Amino acid sequence: MIKLQDLCKTFESKNGAHFTALHNITLHINAGEMVQFQGVSGSGKSTLLHILASLLKPTSGRVEVAGENIASYSDYYASLYRRDTVAYITQSFHLLGELTLTENLLPPLVIKNLSFKEINAATQKALKIANIAHKADEKVANLSGGEKQRAVIARAIVNDADIILCDEPTANLDKANALQFIEIIKELKRRGKTIIIATHDPLFEDLKIIDKHFMLKEGHLE
Amino acid sequence: MLPKLHFLLLLLLKHKKKHLGIFLLSSLLIALLASTLFITASLKKDIFATLEPQADITLQKYQAGRLMNVPASWLDKALTIEGVTKAQGRIYGEHYYEPKEEHFLIVGIDFYDTQVQKNLQKLLKNIDVEEFLKRKNMIIGTGVKKFFDEYAYTDYYIFRPPDRSKEKVYIYDTLPQTTALIGSDVILMDIDEARKILGIPQGEFSDIILEVPNKNERLTVYEKLLISHFNTRIITKEDIQKHYENLFNYKGGVFMVFYSIALATFLLILYQRYSLITTADAKEVAILKSVGWSIKAIIYFKLAENFIIAFFAYIFGVIGALIYVYIFGAPLLRNIFLGYNNLQNDAAFTPAIHLSDLLLLFLLFVVPFMLAIIIPLWRVAITEPNEVLK
Amino acid sequence: MSNIFLSPEVIVLLFVTLSLAVVLTFAAFKTVQLLKHYKPNAATQEQYTLEKSSYLITTIIQVSLFINIFLLALFTHTLNSLSDIIPGAMCAAGVVSSNSFGNPLIVLKVAIIISSLIWLRVNKEDFITKEHPYFKRKYLFFLLIFTLFLIDTLLELTFFAHLSTTEPVLCCSHIYNNTPSSFKLSNTILVTLFYTLYLLLLLTLTLKKRLLSAAFSLLFLYVSYLSITYFFSTYIYELPTHKCPYCILSADYGYIGYFIYASLILASSFSLSASIFSKRDDLWKKALLWYTLFILIVSVKLIYYIILNHTTL
Numbered sequence: 003m004i005k006l007q008d009l010c011k012t013f014e015s016k017n018g019a020h021f022t023a024l025h026n027i028t029l030h031i032n033a034g035e036m037v038q039f040q041g042v043s044g045s046g047k048s049t050l051l052h053i054l055a056s057l058l059k060p061t062s063g064r065v066e067v068a069g070e071n072i073a074s075y076s077d078y079y080a081s082l083y084r085r086d087t088v089a090y091i092t093q094s095f096h097l098l099g100e101l102t103l104t105e106n107l108l109p110p111l112v113i114k115n116l117s118f119k120e121i122n123a124a125t126q127k128a129l130k131i132a133n134i135a136h137k138a139d140e141k142v143a144n145l146s147g148g149e150k151q152r153a154v155i156a157r158a159i160v161n162d163a164d165i166i167l168c169d170e171p172t173a174n175l176d177k178a179n180a181l182q183f184i185e186i187i188k189e190l191k192r193r194g195k196t197i198i199i200a201t202h203d204p205l206f207e208d209l210k211i212i213d214k215h216f217m218l219k220e221g222h223l224e
Numbered sequence: 225m226l227p228k229l230h231f232l233l234l235l236l237l238k239h240k241k242k243h244l245g246i247f248l249l250s251s252l253l254i255a256l257l258a259s260t261l262f263i264t265a266s267l268k269k270d271i272f273a274t275l276e277p278q279a280d281i282t283l284q285k286y287q288a289g290r291l292m293n294v295p296a297s298w299l300d301k302a303l304t305i306e307g308v309t310k311a312q313g314r315i316y317g318e319h320y321y322e323p324k325e326e327h328f329l330i331v332g333i334d335f336y337d338t339q340v341q342k343n344l345q346k347l348l349k350n351i352d353v354e355e356f357l358k359r360k361n362m363i364i365g366t367g368v369k370k371f372f373d374e375y376a377y378t379d380y381y382i383f384r385p386p387d388r389s390k391e392k393v394y395i396y397d398t399l400p401q402t403t404a405l406i407g408s409d410v411i412l413m414d415i416d417e418a419r420k421i422l423g424i425p426q427g428e429f430s431d432i433i434l435e436v437p438n439k440n441e442r443l444t445v446y447e448k449l450l451i452s453h454f455n456t457r458i459i460t461k462e463d464i465q466k467h468y469e470n471l472f473n474y475k476g477g478v479f480m481v482f483y484s485i486a487l488a489t490f491l492l493i494l495y496q497r498y499s500l501i502t503t504a505d506a507k508e509v510a511i512l513k514s515v516g517w518s519i520k521a522i523i524y525f526k527l528a529e530n531f532i533i534a535f536f537a538y539i540f541g542v543i544g545a546l547i548y549v550y551i552f553g554a555p556l557l558r559n560i561f562l563g564y565n566n567l568q569n570d571a572a573f574t575p576a577i578h579l580s581d582l583l584l585l586f587l588l589f590v591v592p593f594m595l596a597i598i599i600p601l602w603r604v605a606i607t608e609p610n611e612v613l614k
Numbered sequence: 615m616s617n618i619f620l621s622p623e624v625i626v627l628l629f630v631t632l633s634l635a636v637v638l639t640f641a642a643f644k645t646v647q648l649l650k651h652y653k654p655n656a657a658t659q660e661q662y663t664l665e666k667s668s669y670l671i672t673t674i675i676q677v678s679l680f681i682n683i684f685l686l687a688l689f690t691h692t693l694n695s696l697s698d699i700i701p702g703a704m705c706a707a708g709v710v711s712s713n714s715f716g717n718p719l720i721v722l723k724v725a726i727i728i729s730s731l732i733w734l735r736v737n738k739e740d741f742i743t744k745e746h747p748y749f750k751r752k753y754l755f756f757l758l759i760f761t762l763f764l765i766d767t768l769l770e771l772t773f774f775a776h777l778s779t780t781e782p783v784l785c786c787s788h789i790y791n792n793t794p795s796s797f798k799l800s801n802t803i804l805v806t807l808f809y810t811l812y813l814l815l816l817l818t819l820t821l822k823k824r825l826l827s828a829a830f831s832l833l834f835l836y837v838s839y840l841s842i843t844y845f846f847s848t849y850i851y852e853l854p855t856h857k858c859p860y861c862i863l864s865a866d867y868g869y870i871g872y873f874i875y876a877s878l879i880l881a882s883s884f885s886l887s888a889s890i891f892s893k894r895d896d897l898w899k900k901a902l903l904w905y906t907l908f909i910l911i912v913s914v915k916l917i918y919y920i921i922l923n924h925t926t927l
Contacts, residue, residue, distance in 0.1 A: 081513070081516050081519075084514065096613060097511070115225075117226075118227055480620070
């Protein structure tokens with residue numbers, strides 16, 4: 003389902019210096035698989051995920067998702083891809099603080115021209131899966147770390163995306179919340195989602211549900 | 225559609241601190257301009273109302289570059305023109321009070337004329353013509369009254385005609401406030417009395433007014449009058465209306481020019497303000513992008529947000545202007561519009577609100593506003609989400 | 615002359631026009647830069663920056679062209695209100711014909727509006743198609759519209775500068791009664807031509823004939839103007855000698871003119887857009903719809919009169 007072919011990403015800084023984050027990454031991920039990318043920080047995990055989320059364009063190479071090369075997408079098509087096909091979860095909880103949890107779930111849905119009824123249905127479903135329905139009307143700024151992470155998950159899955167990308171999702175969580183997170187991920191895998199996690203959290207080490215492990219070192223795939 | 229609006233309002237409220245300054249400044253600017261529009265419209269309305277009973281055509285004699293008295297024979301000749309239902313000679317002139325360098329306009333009135341009586345009844349309600357004509361009486365305008373009061377002419381005034389005699393004329397009444405705009409320095413008196421004071425001999429008039437009720441015939445009458453006498457100046461009622469219209473456009477227009485400069489400055493401030501991209505802004509854009517908002521969607525969303533701000537600032541400003549002009553009487557602004565006359569004016573503003581004026585104002589403000597913010601909003605929308613989403 | 619420039623409507627009109635001119639000039643500069651350096655599939659930083667600037671340019675153009683459409687309504691409203699201070703003018707017709715810049719200005723404005731509507735359609739098509747096939751062409755098209763807009767702005771300034779509040783002008787009954795319509799067509803021929811063209815348009819639009827419908831649309835635009843001025847307007851004014859294309863825009867007649875001209879302009883734009891993007895069924899349908907609406911609005915008073923009086927004027 004996801005095919006990377008000779009993927010390279012080089013960053014140019016303002017004074018002309020070049021930094022290659024990814025060198026010729028070639029790999030294959032099947033639909034419904036759960037995949038882990040390991041590597042120290044700076045090894046290019048985030049960059050890879052950004053490219054998979056179409057938030058970044060590669061310098062060269064192909065990024066095929068369900069047969070389409072998303073690297074050639076214009077901003078409009080990239081946004082459609084992000085809207086319908088991927089969900090993105092990070093370690094920091096990027097939420098709109100002054101709004102309630104339910105309101106934070108609006109951005110992905112509002113852009114789809116859905117009715118209030120459809121939005122409500124999708125919101126309820128996502129909150130339930132993320133196990134945070136009881137805090138639906140709470141202002142996000144008042145939530146605990148673990149709750150915020152679950153809020154992010156809820157927003158990420160509210161559009162029923164097939165691919166879920168997680169970038170160090172448990173880095174700011176305590177062990178109990180991290181385990182809760184893993185349970186939700188298991189549930190999503192059970193529902194047939196393709197899950198890609200970039201993490202060096204040891205909790206993920208012996209998980210049986212992970213189908214493939216990839217190791218990144220200084221932008222190279224080992 | 226509705227969910228988008230709902231989300232739009234949510235974000236709007238979230239950003240209220242950012243928008244407040246601009247909102248207040250916008251309202252002030254609009255209130256200022258709306259006040260100008262309301263004052264101008266109000267004055268125009270008053271003037272045109274006063275002008276309506278004016279003569280359809282006024283015939284004057286113009287010789288060697290100067291206005292001369294019109295011979296009475298012209299009156300009879302005018303009546304022979306088809307379309308002219310009435311011709312009347314008028315007596316009027318300026319009386320100059322030298323010590324204070326003030327002018328009064330003395331207007332002679334034929335009190336037995338039914339039309340004149342009707343008009344006067346409308347103005348003065350209880351004028352008894354018999355009573356008035358028993359002795360030498362006059363009706364003065366509001367500005368004249370103020371002047372006379374200042375110099376203690378409370379009962380009468382002594383005019384000095386050209387033949388060096390003295391004419392004592394009693395003050396009968398004052399014209400009502402609504403005539404203040406153009407009737408402020410007017411003195412009405414019996415036509416023969418006016419003749420005496422102004423030194424206009426019998427057989428002559430200051431000018432002749434004609435009634436031509438059929439609008440379509442006025443042009444023909446005009447042309448006929450033009451060819452019947454050599455030294456004529458013919459003024460139609462439409463000309464006077466256009467003259468005043470131009471006058472008010474002039475004053476309003478000058479103000480508008482200054483306003484445009486103020487607006488341009490405001491737009492610069494607006495541009496600067498929205499060009500400040502805070503980390504919160506960048507974070508918001510990054511979040512929206514990560515859930516599937518395109519750059520175009522973000523730009524248009526923010527444009528819509530700001531349009532709402534501009535719109536409500538407009539409403540707020542217009543309401544403010546309405547209160548300022550019609551309830552408080554526009555304390556400082558009025559002097560710009562009324563201070564050019566001979567004597568002080570005291571007119572209150574009669575409501576005259578035109579939809580077209582309001583729409584003009586809306587365009588004048590909202591369009592430049594929206595254009596000015598496109599670039600700053602675009603800059604926010606293109607911030608890279610990568611650095612933010614770590 | 616200064617009297618004209620100080621009337622509120624003219625001030626607002628010129629202020630908005632100049633604002634648009636400034637903003638569009640900026641967009642034009644950026645467009646030229648874009649066209650020079652754009653390389654569609656290059657993955658360089660320069661390319662990404664250019665892509666981002668294309669969003670700015672497109673937004674500016676879309677917003678400006680949208681506003682410009684309303685500016686035409688403001689323009690005609692301004693002409694009507696100027697007739698109050700220009701001696702002899704009873705409506706916009708007198709003002710327009712008072713100097714030689716008036717008529718070309720109107721024609722140019724209509725051309726710009728129709729081109730703008732077509733541009734907005736081209737932009738939409740380009741945006742939603744994956745490879746952005748119309749990218750270069752749409753920006754070249756914009757530069758053409760921009761040039762027309764500049765000419766329009768200059769022409770407008772010149773037009774207003776040459777208006778006088780002291781020299782009397784002709785009023786519409788004088789202009790249109792004494793000057794026969796082009797080619798000295800009688801009303802019967804004109805109206806027959808009008809309705810025939812409409813039927814031909816119905817045919818070519820339903821059959822989706824690109825070239826024919828485009829040609830007929832342009833011809834119909836001109837014939838409609840003549841028909842409205844010399845024939846249909848007399849039924850709206852209920853006076854056989856009152857022939858004028860502008861008086862129907864005034865409040866006296868319920869602003870019906872705006873509906874008539876708006877439907878005609880929309881129909882023409884949809885028809886021409888359909889000729890370009892022939893695969894879009896909705897464009898053909900919309901063209902048909904708006905032409906039919908136009909015919910209905912224009913014919914209403916005529917039909918009413920015929921039913922009442924069993925004859926024509």
